[in-house]
Each structure stands twice: as structure tokens, then as C-alpha cells.
Amino acid sequence: MTGPAAGLTLALNDIEKRFGDVLAVNRLKITFAPGEVHALLGENGAGKSTLMNIAAGFLTPDSGEVVVGGKAMRFGAPKDAIAAGIGMVHQHFRLVEQFTVGENLAIGAHDVRAMASASALNARASAIGERYGMPVDPKKIVGTLSVGERQRVEILRTLSRGAQVLILDEPTAVLTPEESDQLCANLRSMAADGATIIFISHKLNEVLAVADRVSVMRKGILFATKDRRECDLESLAKMMFDEYHAGAGDTSVRADRTVGTEVLRVSGLSALDDRGASALSDVSFAVKESELVGVVGVAGNGQQELEQIITGLRKSQSGTIEIDGHAVKNVKQALRAGMAHIPEDRLGTGLVPSQPIWRNAILRTYKSAPIARGPFIRTREARAFAGKLAASVDLSTSDLSTLVQHLSGGNAQKLLAGRELAGDRRAVVAVNPTQGLDVRAAEAVRAGLVAARDRGLAVLLISADLDEVLSLADRLLVLYEGRIAGEFSAGNFDRDLIGRLMGGGKVHES
């Protein structure tokens, strides 16, 4: 198996990029050498994706240079970058789902003849797969492939265009641990053949496992570049943020807290995903008053379906959801039973970005007094309610007519969380509530969840952030391939075991 042809140095000099009045990349200077696997680390919003998109020609920098192999380049489009040898694989794959693997690999390719039959395209695709050690079935339609397989096709496509610098944006976010290992092995061998591999991540463990050098970005600047051998989990974390939540802390205190009666009961839940494959199999658990139960797992193991079924947005195949003994089958019933929902897709689902703050604030309360009177909505009452809500979450703006799309991510989430956790709710389902937030906003949201729990709510926290769950939960469930793979109580959190179960490992590894 050969990797891409021998190496190119990629240097980014004084790159600057602004979006509106937000400086995403701030005069950044960094060099990537051939033959290395270089990890680009940083919190959400640090500017890693923006920087790499500039390197790969998807964005143009406001100023600064991209220097490839010693030559300064200006990329007007991704194909210019590819021509220069730089290819990028994004988190959201850019494949045509309706076409086959062979066709996808052929789009825009230069070494395909003008009139090519399907079999010629397929043969070419197989050859490409062989060459880079990632075999694929060219006849399959991409829409039917698993995520890991699709990523392969995406990588192969980039490589087959002659990319010698391969950039991957959070490649393992959607892979199972096995697929991640396979990918890392492939990356290492490509680097060994002289390619320049850059991958963006915010998973510290992974970075330590596979990188040669690590660069940490913070808020648009390069904070440090270190050789991997000089780093460990704690030093990496310290480089990334000011504060670091060192593990779970003392969980025995949490283990002793009193919980109340059962509020949310999930029994025998089975469901299909959008493609008809099994997403959940016979999932059962309960959450009590004043209890925070965390569900951890790699994204794509059924969390989305679980979230949607519990909140009434999706139908299950079998099994029941009950709140205080009342069955919940749709959103209306869920709301009536006292369910709150902080969704993963905050701007797409939980809020209406093009509407002002006050209208978003009353999304749950617009049907009842004092905001509603008969068929009407009383604007003054609505604004008063919104004002109180905004104050209680310490929203940075006091102008309630501001459109939500003009709020920062942190403020929008604070508004959303505040709205959901207010009032006399019985249970709340929060999904990845602190993803992409700056530290302060994340702290505020977490505090809100804890306060809600202490007030007596049953809190279900579905999160891919293991450390967050470890630091907040009273009980922890591991979700893997639609099943509960393990259950732990605070005080008995075995981080290694939990991590293994998340990846499909067994309790007793030989």
C-alpha cells in the first residue's frame, strides 16, 4: 500500500479572517511538515475549522499567505488547493448520496475519460481503494453506507486527486472506536509514506494516541505547538482552557444524596432510525426526582432517537415513555406532563433565530395566562416574562427585541436553557447542552442543570462529553449501538471501563 506521494510543507503565514466584527483567525502563523501527523487542538470556536478551510481553499483569508512547498498560493476555490496538493475532509461529508461509490470518486476527476461506462468507473474506484489500503465496493450507493465507510470514500476521493496534505476535520466524531483505530492506523501509515496529515480534534485522548506534534489554538491564535512526547492529558487541557475540570472530582458526596420518587420511566424502548435500521433496542431506565442521570456514548449510537422519542418528536416501534405514570406519545402530551427539552439543535429546533428574544422566550408559555387572554397574546405580559427570564440567566443584552440570531452562541443557549428550566417542570432532557459554548456560558448552563435537579426535577443529560457527565451525574448509563451497555452510580465511576463500554468493549477485557 502506498500513501500519497512524498511530502509537501504547508505553511500558513499571518492568516487573518473576520466574520462581521468577530475575529475568527488572528494573524496566525504555523507550519506543517511532511511525514508527520499533526493535531490541531482547541475548543469549539477556537478557529481551527476556519483556519483549515482557508488552507484548503474553501475560504479566502482577509490577509496572510498560504505557502505550499515554498510557493505562496492564492486559492479561489477548493480545486485550486487540490491542484496544489491540499485536500480536506469535512465533518459533513461532501458526497452525493444518490450516486454510487464509483460515481462519487469520479466526479470532477481528470483521469476519467469523457465517455466512461459504469464498469470503467467501478474498476477505477476499486483500484483507488487498493492503492491506499482502504478497499471499497464501488457499486454501492453512498446513501446506504455506514458513516465510517462514507468517510473512507471521502478520504479516497481527496487522495485520488493528488492530495499530499490531507486535512481532516474532527474525523472520529462520528466513528465507532474500532473505526477510529482503523483510521488512525491508516493515517499513521500515510504519514510514514511522506504525507502531511493534519487533523482537527478536541478529543485529548485521541490526540495523544496518534499525533506526532500538537498545536493548540485558542480564540483565533496559536497558543503553543509541542511535540507529542512532551504532553499528557493534563498539560494539553491546561493549554486549551484556563480552567480544567480534572476528572470527576469527589463523587462520593453525590452518591449519598437523596432522590425522590420516579418521574421519567423508559420501558422496553425500541426504535428505527431514519434509514430504517435499528437505532434503539429494548432500552429501559428511570430518572427520579432530584436525580441527574447521564447517558454517554459516541454520537450516532441512538442518542438522537432517544432524545426525540422521550420528548415526543418521534414514534417508537415498541416500548413506552411515562412521566409520573402518564404515557407520553407526542409533544403535546410531553409538555402537558411537564417535560422540558434542551435540544441538541438549539438554533434549528429550540429557538427561532429570525425572531426577537421575547417571542422566543414565550414559546412554552404563550398559551396560558397571564400571557394569553382568550385567543390573544398580550405583548406587555409577554415582554415582562421575557425580561425576567433574561435577567435570571444574566443575558448580555437587555433589549428584548434583539433577534436571537444576533446573540452569541452562549447567550442563545443560556436563554434556551433558562426558558426550559424555569417554571414547574417535572423533567428535563438536555442534549449536549454545552457544546460549542465558551467556558463561562458552559458553566452557567451546567449550574442551571444542577440547580434544576436540586429543585426537584428529574434531569436526563445525554452528552458526548464524558468529563462533563462524570462531573455532574448521580447515575451514568452507557449507550452503545442502541443498548444500555453499562450502568454506574456516582462513587463507582470507572472512567476506563466506561470509555471501553462506549467503544463497544466488554466489561471484562481479557
Add this chain to the structure above:
Amino acid sequence: MADSLVATSIASAIGGSTAILIAATGELLVEKVGVYNIALEGVMLVGGLSGYATGQTTGSWVLGLVAGGIAGTLFAMIFGLVTVILRTDMIVVGVALILVAQGLTDVVGNSYVGAETRTTIPNWNIPGLSSIPVLGPALFKQSIVTYIAAWLPFVVAFFLTRSKHGLNMRSIGENPKAADTAGISVVGWRLFYVGVGGWMAGVGGAVLTLGIVNSWQNNVTSGQGWIAFAIVFFAGWQPIWILVGAYFFGALSVLNTVGQAEGWTIPTEVFTILPYVGTVAVMVIRAWSQKRRGSVSWPAALGVPFYRG
């Protein structure tokens, strides 16, 4: 020897559908890259007037067709520039352009109304084949444009599915981000095919004024552009079905005329509404069967403006 009524009916159905067929095929290409040029009716009007005017001035129907194509391309490019580059709403701009076309052609074409037509597209009876009883006069006494138009959908189908470029352009319509990443110029090719569609619709319009109606009147297309647009939906974006649709609709209108002449008791309106009801029915049935199978037939990115990054 007079040709039978059946033969001449079929002949005029085929000939009369030519304009729509060409325009619809062009629109298919445009929609395959993800744009819907709803201004088709306007483009045909512009092409029709230009073609007729050129025919009157030069006496050559060939030049007239060419002029129609050029005019159609230019007019469609206005649509393309405003919607593809500026990413404005395709429906709004399309409707606006139809209105502009209606207005301008009415004014400019006024002097051509009722004029004596100088040149029309001649028929070319294929020697030998046109003497076959019944089928001969039905199929082989058409103009050369009609013969070419009949092959167009097959050529387009072959090109779309078998050529590399066809694959590339289809990917633009399915997932422009994927095409862009693969190095295909989304904006460039969308503009290009809007132009191609404009050319074909313009030629279609010229065929209408120079070959079918053989004159110019205000709003001469009277909805044929809309029918061409609807045919693309009816055909499920498959070229062969465009052929079926165009001829089917042509046949219905001929049946209508024949029925009236022969004094059938079926009210003429039944024939008039059949193409429309038929299209709606086909669309609903197709959507229903696809819902059960879980697929769609339209280019996934149809109508979605493309932004990079």
C-alpha cells in the same frame, strides 16, 4: 391521394409538439443542475418574436431559428445572473421576467401582428419512408427540426448517464457542495446550462412562430411555456418521459380539434383539461409510490442557491 385523417392527426400532433419538446428538454438540463427557470414562457416569447422578426427581415427561417436561440439565451442569462450569482428567489425573478417578456414583446411585436409571413419552416418528406401507408404520412412528413427534436431526449439521456460531464453536472444538482469540493464550478456550470436552456427555449419559440402557428400575435405562446415547464415535472426528470409527455399533450390538443370538427359530443373542455389533470395526477402518484420506497426523483438541490463555505 389524400392522407387519412388519422395520419394527418398524428402528424400535426408530432409537429405541433416540437416547440414544447425542445423547450422542455432544455429546461430538463437546467433543472438537473439545480435551477428552475420558471420564466420559460417568457423565454419562448422572446425567442418567438426574434425568430419571426428575423424571418421577416431576412427571408430565411434558418436565421430565424438562430436568432430565436440567441435571443432566448440572452434573456435567460438575465435570469441566470440574477438568481445564480445574486442568489435571489427563482420564482419571484422568473415571474418578473415573464411579465417583462409579455410587455416587451407586445410592444415590439406590434408591427408584426397580422403581417404576411414571409418564410416558414418547410416540411421534408423523407423519400421512401413517407410513402408507407398510414405510418408514412404520420411520422415522416415533418420538418427537419421536428426530426431532430425527436432524437433530442435520447441524446440528452445518453449524455447525462454515460458521460463524465453528465455525471459532473448531475452532481451539481444533487449536492452542489460535493461538486464544489470536487473542483466543479457550480456557479459557472449553472449559468452555462441556464444559457443552454434559454437557447433551446428560444429556438422552441421560433419554431412556434415560424413553423407551427406561422405568424406572430401578442402572447403567441399562450401557456405553452408553462406546459413545457410542467412536462419536466410530469416526466420525473427523465428525458424519455419528456418525449412521451410532449407528444401526449400534443396529441390531446389535436384530438380536441378533430373532435370538434367531427362533431363529437364530448365537450372540448375535457380535452383541454386532460394535460393538466394528467400532470397533477402523475405527480401525485409518483410522489406516493416514492414515499413508500423512500426515494425522490428530483435533483436534491433543485432551487437551492449555492454558497461556498
Add this chain to the structure above:
Amino acid sequence: MSRSATAQRRLLPWHIERRPDPSRIGVYRIVAVLVGLAVSLLSAPFFSSVSPSEFYKSIWSGTFGSSLGMGNLLTIAIPLLLAGLAASIPYRLGLWNVGIDGQMLIGAWMATWVGVLIPTAPGPILIPLMMLAGMIGGAVWIIIPTMARVRLGVSEVITTFLLNFVALSWVTYWCKGPWFTPSAAGGIRANPIPHQSQIGVINFHGITINWAIFVAISLPVVFWVANRFTRSGYELTMIGANHDAGRYAGMNVRRLLISAMLIGGAIAGLAGALNMMGTTHQLNPDISNQAGFNGLVIGVLAGANELGVLALGFIYSLLLAGGGSVAIIGVQYDLVYAIIGVTLIFGSLGEAYARLRLVRTKHPTEPAEPPDKPDPVYAAAQP
């Protein structure tokens, strides 16, 4: 940093980018519309055979300049305002009602049918019944496209549009056949509706106008108030902005989609019925006179704002009335459509200007501005 060889391809000196903060789109659109209107009105005379002064004089006398003109203007406005409303309510949810003409026709047909069924009923009963029949007719006509869209995802643009032609044929058949009445003016017409159901006119400072104008003006206002201050209006607005959020909030999105379309259809049907009852007093296939198409333009340009529909509807009526009067002096009537089309395009351009901007592609070796303090990064700015 050395000036090294630049990339293979020459970049354009400028390129188009989305503005990070598109606001005041409505303002830009209105300004652009007014500019477009001005441009097209000023250049229009040159496309006609009359002099500019004759052109404008005839527009004036055909509209504001005379009470006959004003009456004409208001009469044209009645179906236009209602048609604009019929388009804008579905448009609030992103749905296109392109079938307003057909719904008007069916509405007028239903009203006529009521008149045929009970020709001797007294006016105060007959008129409301016919109006109701008109609304039912329009709603019925939009049901199939609505259900096809909501349950199967079939584009309502095509289906509503195609049904226009079906409606036309339906009405033509009845006018030529069972309800045919020979008339001195020729043309295809049905029997006149019962005398007591013809909408009476009022005389206002010398301007004669039938009282349907009050319906046409008040309905948009009523809906505007409803959308702003009622719960259903709130739901409509929120769902229109984001269907998923509506579902998340427990709103019945499907029901609202269907309701919005049915209301749109009903209003269109009412427009057809009123138009017939107030002007022609008998059914004919021209009853809509492209008001539906125009209504769509008005509804979309107004950005689904009912007050905008009122304003734009009047401007539109002004144009059409003007077009009618210049037609008398020999100008092509369709020129008016060209004016409207150009105005629409300007409106779109204005909106594009609000959304996009032209940015100079910086040369990579140009010095950057001094670095600011790094701001907290807007997470949504990540591609």
C-alpha cells in the same frame, strides 16, 4: 515574507460574500421597488408611440385625476387586494399559492350556482350566501394541491398553477353550455345573477364604487391584527420562520400549513365571487383577468406582510388603471406588465444587496491591519 510566485489561477479582483448580518432587508426591498418603479415609469413612454407628456397625462386622468378614474382604480383594487392577501397568507409559511386565478373562477362559479339554485331569495340572504359559496369554492379548489404538498411533498407551485387551467375550462364549459346566455357584446357569458344579489354601489364625493371595497380593505387589516396579536398568529409566525421549532413547541404544524392554504384559497374564492357580484354581474371566464398572478406578485413583494399587501396592492392597481387608460390612447396594455416585471426584479436586486456584498480579494502579501483584541468567537461563524 518574500513575494513568491502566485497560484496557477488568476482570481477575480472582487468576489461576492454573504453579509454576516443581513438586516433591514425589508427596507432595502422597498427602496429598490420604488427605484424600479421610477425607472420603469420614466422609461416606459419611450417604448410606446405616444409622447411622455401624453403618457403621464393619460395615466393621471385615468386614476387620481378624475372621479371616474378613482372609481376605476378602486374597482381594480378590490380583486387585487384580496388576491394579494390570498397569496401572502400561505407565503407566511413558505407556501406558494399560484392558483389564485383558478380559485377565483371557482369561487365565482359557486356563487353563480347559488344564484341559480335560489334565485328568489332576498338580497340580505343571497349575498352572504354567495360570498360564503365563493369562499368554499376557493378552498375546495386548493385542497388537492395542499394535501399533495403536506402529505407527499409535491410542489404546490406546479399543482396550484395547473389547476388554474382546469378551472378555466370548467367555467368556460358552464358558460358556453348549461348557463349560456346570448349577449349583445358577444363573448362567453352566463346568465346574469339575480338582481338582488348584485352588489350595490355607493357614491363618495362623486366616486362610484361598490361596497366590496370595504371588504377588500378591511380583510388585510384584520389578518394583520390577527397575526400580530393572536395565538394563532404567533404560531403562524414562528412556524413560518422554522417548522422544526413549531413541532418542538407542540404546535400542530401540519394543521397550520393546511389552514393557511385553505384560508388563502377561500379568500381567493371570495375575491372571484365579489368581483363578479360587483362588476360584471355575470359569470364569464375572464372573471379573474390575471388578478391571481398579480396577487402573487403583490403578496411576495409585500414579504407576507398584510399591510404591505394593502400598500402594494394600491400601487399595483394604480399601474393597471394607468395601463388601461394609456391603452386607450394607443399604447400596448401589456407594457404595464413590463413595468411591473422590472419593478419586481429591482425588488429582488435590492434584497440581494441587503444579503450580499462585494469584497475586494486581498493580495496575499498586503499588510494586514493591526490585530485587535481577540473577541469571543461566534460559534456559528464556523463553516
